[in-house]
Amino acid sequence: MSSTDKSIPPLSNLPLNKDDPPNSAWGLWGQTEGEDAALGSLNYLTKARILQTAKEDIQTGDRVALDLPLDFFNPPLLGRAGFEQKIIDKSPLTVNDDVISFNTQGSSQWDSLRHFAYQKEQTFYNGVTQEQIHSQPKSNVNSLQPWSKKGLAGRGILVDYVAFAQRRGIDVQHFKPHGIAIEDVKSILKEQGTEPRVGDVLFLRTGYVGAYKLLDDTKRKEVASVREWCGLAQGEETTKWLWERQFAAVVSDSPGFEVRPPTDRKWHLHPILLAGWGTPIGELFDLDELADICERLRRWSFFFTSAPLNYTGAVASPPNAIALF
Known part of the structure; x- marks a missing residue:
């Protein structure tokens, strides 16, 4: 069996191993030739899938970068360190260098599989512990570097909740726990005529970034300390749908992809996706121009690439992402 025809059990059969954390799928990847356990669900980004979406989805030459x-x-969200730049004058030569410092999760970002653990069990993907990560920080156990070596490429699909909410007269509270129901996600995909495929990268546009862009400096200071935001509403049906779709990764323009605080803590998606399934989460992507192109072309699928930073032991990275049509 190849990773292109992966067989998965129903969600109700998880965890795969009875002593593992709830809803975990440890051991799903890496048992078949050609798979790499370190890639988790990114194993779905096979040569065949990349070729297929390149042939089908690159038609017009339109392209857009997705990094903020x-x-x-400014100020940074969630109390994280802000971006700093120092421009260095290389006199006597008329030359400049610059040195930058930033939190890798301070703007558009990928969460690696060493970012968020099952909190009760205190274990990351495939049973990795905090002690393992911190005793060997330069190891690549659950780090993002294996993704960087290959890069990410495949089919992206956009769920444009912003446009849906405008059509339905829904007042979205971006800086409060506004949960996006999985039934609305399904409705959006149906209205767009978008059929998800195994191995897609799911992009959910909540409108958070667009709303932030409209804030003045005073409001941005207030929002920086707010730990509530809009996102996908948690629940058993949501988790079941995500599991059955087997996305290679999930992405949104909000700080956490899922709504915070969770609508249903039992189905908190960060530990399930990252620590349980090995599915990357992208956050704070810039999806506004992407949505404009999708609307103009009347097509919500596209070819997607991402080249995360390449360094040992990475916990997170700007995505360096591009969508091509």
Whole structure:
């Protein structure tokens, strides 16, 4: 069996091993030739899938970058360190260098599989512990570097909740726990005529970044300390749908992909996706121009690439992401 025809059990059969954390799928990847356990669900980004979406989805030559500026959030969200730059004059030569410092989760970002653990069990993907990570920080256990070596490429699909909410007269509270129901996600995909495929990268546009862009400096200071935001509403049906779709990764323009605080803590998606399934989470992507192109072309699928930073032991990285049509 190849990773292109992966067989998965129903969600009700998880965990795969009875002593593992709830809803975990440890051991799903890496048992078949050609798979790499370190890639988790990124194993779905096979040569065949990349070729297929390149042939089908690159038609017009339109392209858009999906990263926000590294210094976009000012002050930084969630108490993280802000972006700093030092421009160095290389006199007597008329030459400049610059040195930058930033939290890798301070703007558009990928969460690696060493970012968020099952909190009760205190274990990351495939049973890795905090002690393992911190005693050998330069190891690549659950780090993002294995993704960087290959890069990410495949089919992206956009769920444009912003446009849906406008059509339905829904007042979205971006800086409060506004949960996006999985039934609405399904409705959006149906209205768009978008059929998800195994191995897609799911992009959920909540409108958080667009709303932040409209804030003045005073409001941005207030939002920086707010630990509530809009996102996908948690629940058993949501988790079941995500599991059955077997996305290679999930992405949104909000700080956490899922709504915070959770609508249903039993189905908190960060530990399930990252620590349980090995599914990357992208956050704070810039999806506004992407949505404009999708609307103009009347097509919500596209070819997607990402080249995360390449360094040993990475916990997170700007995505360096591009969508091509």
